[in-house]
Amino acid sequence: MLLKLKCTVNNYAWGAKGEASMAGSLALDGGHIPNLDKDKPYAEFWVGTHANGPAHVIENDIALKQLLATSPNLQGKHENGKLSFLFKVLSVVAPLSIQIHPTKEQGKILHAKDPKNYPDDNHKPEIAIALTEFELLSGFRQHSQISEYLKLYSEIQELLTEEEKGQIDNLGSYGESSSQVLKQIFSRIWRTPKEQLQIVVDKLARRIQGQGTQDMIELCPFTLLVSENKSALDEIIVYLFTMYPGDVGVFAPIFLNYFKLQPGEATFLEPNMPHAYLKGDCVECMADSDNTIRAGLTPKYIDVESLVEMLNYNETLLPKYIPNELEDGSLLFTPRGIEEFWVQEVKGPAGLIYQLPYSESCSVLTVLYGTATVTVGTTSQTLNRGEVLFIEATHSTERPKVNITDDFLAFRAFTPSPRALDSLSSKHLVID
Template sequence: MIFRLNNPIKHYAWGCKRSFSDLFQIANPERQPQAELWMGSHPNGSSTIIHEGTETELVDVIDAAPSHWLGVNHQQFNSKLPFLVKILAASQPLSIQVHPNKNAAEKGFERENAQGIAIDDPKRNYKDANHKPELVYAVTPYLAMNGFREFQAIHRLFSTLALPSIAKLLEPFLSAPNEDSLAQLFGAILQLDESAKQQAVIELLSVDASEECTEVAETLQLIAELAKLYPSDVGLFAPLFLNVIELQPGEAMFLYAETPHAYLKGVGVEVMANSDNVLRAGLTPKYIDAPELLANTQFKPIKACDLRMTPINHGDRLSYPIPVDDFKFDIINGGVMDIEVSSAEILLCVKGEVKIKLEQNITTIKTGESVVIPASTSGYTLCCQGLVARTYC
């Protein structure tokens, strides 16, 4: 069978009031910020389906029959749906954050459980025992930061700005730019005491962007925009460290575990391992555990030109090369195709209309609607008059 998903919406302050309704025909009668729509079975926000005549959380349905829903290899992911699909709409920046790897998540989750820290405690770092690699597919222009810039670029930006209050902190990195000196610098700035942080931010915001080269001027312009929302946040230094990228509609990028990143503005489809673990570094009023974040960060640069993913073209289907086992991701743009099923699947209609034929039954979903298909389904025929995002594993 094919099951329509009823999906929870997260009303975080950074969300948009109109994007879900304008782009996906999802009503917002109370005009709240709609930040994320979750499709999946995470306990913090499970979708529901009509199962045996009753509206039931997907997480409970899967728990009751994991082999039916997830396939014969369901134990590989502890009998849980391994991925979570979201529509994300940001009108303001999300926090600068890092996601732990699988081993660190397991240990951190166990440690905080043993310490008796409640799952909903604001100072809880580990909400579950999973890692959280992510893909984001842009629906609108999508501005983000992702991964450390190349050493030479970070060196160039900091040496050009010449901020007196952190000159001594900069010396090791400017003398020998490498992973160790970058880690030392990033950690030192992140953990500045309040007075030193305030002075450094004042100096940073006082630099005259009009007198700088394009690279520096564009970075300072972004910092100035971020300062309107977070005028004294240490996260204002992040654009000096991190690649800034604007995805155009239809472009996608991958975000690895242990890599600092932040979504700044735009609407996208986000697919990730089924986790809600976040370690924050700035641009947020939420809890920041600097030592834990630094222990879970790799200080390896990423070339800006390598951030965009290059999909494999199968005609009407684009398949993205995902470097983890937790999920696979396709974009299907028009056409009719027969699809064999080997795992649970979530289909999201991003635009237009999609007809899903299973034996003699046809299920139609329109923009913003989604379905889940159990692994026990042998296959289906997709008639796509629009754009559909397919997540499976």
């Protein structure tokens, strides 16, 4: 069974507006929305069954969640009558909040305690794959680097106790003690009352704005240069300050890795890994959850206490994810330890006939550009930009065929079978 889906768009303030939004233009081209408002942000295009943005079958307007619950033959036994993942396209023009996502156990606790702000009891590991150059903060820097930055941007030390100031040098030590010191310092800063924070944030940002940065560059060997006499870190701090003056999140680049993903590159965000997207377009796939713990750079609900206690304070040296390259040249993103989703890139020039693998799982195929006809047995559907196709589990029958008629890029998201998950530890990867 091949079914086209009608999906939803979220209009968060950080999204690109009108035709400038890839998420919005995909939704328009795929028939998911009737028009684009040039003054309205289109932040996220959702493909899934989550209650906050459920997909429907176009043919009969039945909710996909309802169809799966009543037609178990469309899926594998391991899928339990639902989609365990949520697939998105994001168009970011303003910073997202400093945030983490909980583990399964933490998700249950948060939902039971505060169902309004934590709408489900699931975890939310996620992978982001860049469609354009994509800027983000993710994971803690090397602790020795954070130590240098706390000295370089010394205004922050006004928020610390004398004992904590004396611990800054210990951030360069190895082992668990360094993470404990970082937790103490980070927690102190993030728990500072708003009025006191605003004074120090303003003081730091205005000093950076009011002086050249060459002296600072020479003092700090870790600074990443984007031009001869400006540091990337200074620019990001000032940028965040202009967007959120007085906000504690302005300090985030001092603690978190800043990097850029080029189109096709990816990063995997484990539970409790701090991150904030800054700019660009990407696709995301995650466990079917909308649980986000925020603490800065947002007008939304923030939960500093949960964030500082749950954070993973370990160093993250290279937060980029390397996918598997399959025999046919396509890429398969298989984050280890995650049962809910894998993502396959389906890409090729006009004239290519591509065969998807047999699958014990259903899948959804989202078209980013181009045209192709998908065929299973005697059933076919022609897909264009922005359209989304549900493909039932094919088990050991005929493999779905993708006949590309115009240069094509799509992503296929699915829940891997137990056999596929087991194959990650062998040399023979199973894709179903």
